[in-house]
Amino acid sequence: MTGEYVALMTCADCKAGFAECPECVNSVRIDPATGYPPDVVVIDGKSKHNPNPNPEAVRRSVARPVCDPCVTHRNEVLQGGTPEGAHIVGVTMLAAERHRRHHRE
Numbered sequence: 001m002t003g004e005y006v007a008l009m010t011c012a013d014c015k016a017g018f019a020e021c022p023e024c025v026n027s028v029r030i031d032p033a034t035g036y037p038p039d040v041v042v043i044d045g046k047s048k049h050n051p052n053p054n055p056e057a058v059r060r061s062v063a064r065p066v067c068d069p070c071v072t073h074r075n076e077v078l079q080g081g082t083p084e085g086a087h088i089v090g091v092t093m094l095a096a097e098r099h100r101r102h103h104r105e
């Protein structure tokens with residue numbers, strides 16, 4: 001019997017508490033010095049993609065869990081092609097869906 005274990009986490013994006021399988025949860029790398037991913041720069045309150053992230057920021061960044069509602073929102077932003085989504089590199093599978101596939105056998 002595996003795969004029915006969930007852990008309580010705090011979303012790196014919306015700061016909400018949620019319960020997810022720690023093996024399947026989506027994560028982003030966050031630079032603790034800024035609270036943003038190392039490849040994001042914030043200009044006038046809008047996040048922009050930084051193609052040349054500071055190697056120091058990349059090194060000190062840590063993986064933080066992201067809840068499915070936030071992943072859904074990022075996917076929608078990306079599909080909408082709005083500039084706010086420019087730093088998102090790809091549509092991400094939801095943790096719930098990954099969990100279902102990952103633990104099927």
Ligand SMILES: [Zn+2]
Nearest residue numbers: 011014067070
């Ligand atoms: Zn969230």
Ligand SMILES: [Zn+2]
Nearest residue numbers: 021023024099
């Ligand atoms: Zn899982």
